Amino acid sequence: MEAYLSFAKGPLFRLSLAVLILGLARIFLLDIFAAWQAWRRAGDKTIPWKLVISRGLEWLFPVKRIFNNRPLYSVFSILFHIGLLVVPIFLYAHVRLWENALGFGWPTLPYEVAYWLTVSTIVFAVLLLLGRLLSPRSSFLSRKQDYLWPLLLLVPFVTGFICAHTAVAPATYQFFMLVHILAAELIFILIPFSKIAHCVLMPLSQMICTLAWKFPPETDDAVCTTLNKKGAPV
Amino acid sequence: MDRVQKFKTILWSIVGLATAVGITRFIFGLGVTTNLTDATPWGLWIGFDVMGGVALAAGGFVLTAIFYIFKREEFKPLVRPAVLTAFLGYLAVVGGLMFDLGLPWNIWHMIIYWNPHSPLFEVGWCVMLYTTVLLLEFSPVPLEEFSRYAKIRNFLMKFRFPLVMLGIMLSTLHQSSLGSLFLIMPYKLPPLWYTPILPVQFFISAVALGLMMVSFESLFSHWLYRRKSEGHLIEKLGKIAIWVLGIYLIVKLGDIIIRGQFGQIFAGTRESNLFIIELLISAIIPLAILLTPQLRSQSKWQWISSFMVVFGMVFNRINVGGLTMLSTTGDSYIPSWTEVFISLGVVSAAALAFLFAIERFNIWEARPRDPQADPYTKPIFDGVSHVWLGNPSVAARTRYSLAFVVFFAIGFALMPGDRIYSRGVNQDVALPARGGQVLFIDGNRDNYGVAFDHQGHINRNNGDSSCVLCHHMNMPKDKNSRCSDCHDRMYLASDIFGHDWHAAPNGAKIKCNNCHQPGMQRNKESAKQCRDCHLDLVVPGSTIAFEHTMAPSYVDAMHIACVQCHKRMLPAVADKPMLDKCVTCHHPVPEESITSLPDSRWQPAHGNRVVLPGIMIEEGK
Known part of the structure; x- marks a missing residue:
């Protein structure tokens, strides 16, 4: 078990961390590059920057939009996101690991706060999953990964909670720790290639949406040519 | 262009792996890579x-x-x-x-x-x-x-x-x-x-x-x-x-x-x-x-x-x-594989630059046909997720960057972790001398050492009363402690006090006030002396001064103790004119003569390179 644990903590962790960071940087840069190409070809090159930025901020901190549609679901979602981000980054045990590896750390959560945030994240993940399953409108829009992601995200939280707050036998502890680490690494690796990439692409979304409506000058002719209807009125 | 794209994907993969190795090389040095x-x-x-x-x-x-x-x-x-x-x-x-x-x-x-x-x-x-x-x-x-x-x-x-x-x-x-x-x-x-x-x-x-x-x-x-x-x-x-x-x-x-x-x-x-x-x-x-x-x-x-x-x-x-x-x-x-991949990565990067130049500039009389130039080429879909990858140039960019990221991660994962997390600097620990009546003093175990006739020195210096000439301090709860216990690094002085250890909960667990006088500034002057608690620390009658808490390096300690004493003794021994010279101690000793000594518990660490002198000198000169 120790061998598995040290493999998961060493090479596998480095692999997943590199995939996460570089993978996110990759899609971010690819998006910016594609957006720049679209902008270069666009007939109308004006972009309403003020609107784009204010809308982007609005979506980044969606307090204004809570009561537009399904307010309870929105509140659950926001609370879920807070726990999801804050606990892994500011948990005392995690910061100590970073301190060992990097040589510097950052402020950590008090024990009580970490405890309740973990519980709330687990609870809200379950509630969100139920909300998606029970509402016919959202289950109509859902893909497979929309159901699988909350379940996958639950694994490290539940196992981490068991390891931190219950007295278990050392062998059981190691088993849960291994599952905890492996699940987190799987999440790291999947993030850049799935919908969770919105963690870096979110700020770009408004700009991309705006650019998508800026067509190149001869788009109408090109569309007709591609459809074999050259000369037809658009 | 399929052949080019496959080749470029391979090149990008190698560059990705080499980048991970290269970063490791520049952060952790040549020893790791x-x-x-x-x-x-x-x-x-x-x-x-x-x-x-x-x-x-x-x-x-x-x-x-x-x-x-x-x-x-x-x-x-x-x-x-x-x-x-x-x-x-x-x-x-x-x-x-x-x-x-x-x-x-x-x-x-x-x-x-x-x-x-x-x-x-x-x-x-x-x-x-x-x-x-x-x-x-x-x-x-x-x-x-x-x-x-x-x-x-x-x-x-x-x-x-x-x-x-x-x-x-x-x-x-x-x-x-x-x-x-x-x-x-x-x-x-x-x-x-x-x-x-x-x-x-x-x-x-x-x-x-x-x-x-x-x-x-x-x-x-x-x-x-x-x-x-x-x-x-x-x-x-x-x-x-x-x-x-x-x-x-x-x-x-x-x-x-x-x-x-x-x-x-x-x-x-x-x-x-x-x-x-x-x-x-x-x-x-x-x-x-x-x-x-x-x-x-x-x-x-x-x-x-x-x-x-x-x-x-x-x-x-x-x-x-x-x-x-x-x-x-x-x-x-x-x-090492890291060396190989740095070399391959440098070559691959140059090859990618060459292909880039061939596609963009007039290197040849006619440029290779560029599929991007045709706006009506079919879009490309990703084989696994069926996501639209855009036109061929975008698709190629996506593929190359993916190859780079994946192979960078693999390279990063493959880096020898034990080497990365090592302290990087050799701590050059001094190890104790081996032997009984004759000690083989070779602190760094490189088999270049000095055969020290321990029993002979005792006999020549009036028996048991001579221990104090060299053994000037005792470790706590120890007698006649070995040189390497305190002089525990080959070339650097080392701290023999351990202030933090004395205060640490998992160390000696002593309160500050036990040593520092309450109400005064906590510094060396206001603190107790070591010997106030460690009664047996300094051996009575020792001539080697204990001045501060830094012990000289093993090499220095040996040289100071031996050379000073030999110099002092020089006038007293007329038959040994070379007593204070290096070769008296650093002289070639055939392996057999040491292994055949009456009490010889040590064996050469590897091979039969036992003792090699700094200076060669004929016996009897």
Whole structure:
């Protein structure tokens, strides 16, 4: 078990961390590059920057939009996101690991706060999953990964909670720790290639949406040519 | 373009892996990433990247000489690729060198701190100048694309001839002086390679390699872009190469015969085998192919002959650069995978830059067809997720960056973690002396030590009362503690107090006030003395002073204790005039004489290198 644990903590962790960071940087840069190409070809090159930025901020901190549609679901979602981000980054045990590896750390959560945030994240993940399953409108829009992601995200939280707050036998502890680490690494690796990439692409979304409506000058002719209807009125 | 895309994906993967390795190399140093040792300081990076790289880039000056000086106009299509190859080759050499240099940020020193006696100084300056010349020689090509830089381009075109001349001159200088580097190693380089005319051989082989590298690169890039190869030009280059390779063979073998080393070729040793393989691949077989007119004109044999010369001549550089020295030094060096991937990564990056230039600039007379130019090409979908990848250029970009990221991560994961997390600096722990009546004092276990007649010293210094002469302090709860208990580092002083340990909960767990007087500033003056608690710390009657809490290094402690005492005793012993000299202790002791001592519990750690002296001296002098 120790061998598995040290493999998961060493090479596998480095692999997943590199995939996460570089993978996110990759899609971010690819998006910016594609957006720049679209902008270069666009007939109308004006972009309403003020609107784009204010809308982007609005979506980044969606307090204004809570009561537009399904307010309870929105509140659950926001609370879920807070726990999801804050606990892994500011948990005392995690910061100590970073301190060992990097040589510097950052402020950590008090024990009580970490405890309740973990519980709330687990609870809200379950509630969100139920909300998606029970509402016919959202289950109509859902893909497979929309159901699988909350379940996958639950694994490290539940196992981490068991390891931190219950007295278990050392062998059981190691088993849960291994599952905890492996699940987190799987999440790291999947993030850049799935919908969770919105963690870096979110700020770009408004700009991309705006650019998508800026067509190149001869788009109408090109569309007709591609459809074999050259000369037809658009 | 499928072939190009596959090839580029592979190149990007290698670059990704090499980037991870390269970052590790620059953060954690050469010890983590290489198998180099003090005996083999020049390994794959020098032998292949630098020595081989410079030689591979020789095509630039060879082709410009043929075209501009000898006016062979028919070689025009090959000149631009050759100059580009040379330029990128030199950039790769400089880049590769950065990985190998221990202090790469001092590379500029040779510009200011001149050492005109050093061949390396000349090589450094020539490479620097020639890279600049190649940049100026090549830059008109990309400048063609931008009409606003036409003036700069015209200005550079005016100086084309002087630049070409300068380039040929500089190449002649440093291609040969890479050989001059090894003239100072007559005892390291085996006689089959070591020759006073090594610089001449290096120059001739660089010309041959340059010709064949241009051929190989032309064949390969045309195959890659599915274009008709320039077979007739390559055949003509082959005809020129016949002369160069012939001269090379005559010079090389003639030199060996004149030096009387011809018999060495068939001696059957490792070097002789390496030499035969090298000469067969680099000169004899390609020469035989090129001398046969039917084979020379066939594409297949052009591939074989040019690849053999390229491989063989680089092999020659690796042989001279270090491989053949291994038998002289007795070192065993096999490049680590990290070294291999840095080398491959540098080459791959250069190849990617070459392909980029071929696609974007007028390197060839006609550019390879670009699928992006056609706006109505079908979109590409990802095979797994069926996500639309956009047009082919976007799709290719997506694929290349994915290859880079994945292989970077794999490289990062494969880095030896135990090496990364090591402290990086050897802590040089001093280990206790071994033995009983005779102690073998060898703190760093390198088997170069001093056989100290412990019982003899006791007997000569009045028995048990003499212990205190050396054993001046005791560890807590210990008597006659060993030297290495406190002097526990070979070359650096070490702290024997451990302030934090005394206060730590998992250490001595002593409250501050136990030592520091309450109400006073907590410093050394207000604190108790060590001996106030550790009653047996200082041995009564010891003459070696205990002044502060830093113990001198093991080496210093031994020398201070022994040398001072020996100097004091010198007037008293008339029969030992050498008592205070190094050789009294550091003298060769045959292994048998130590292992056959009555109480000899130690064994040599490895091999039978037991004691080697700093100074050799005959017994009894």
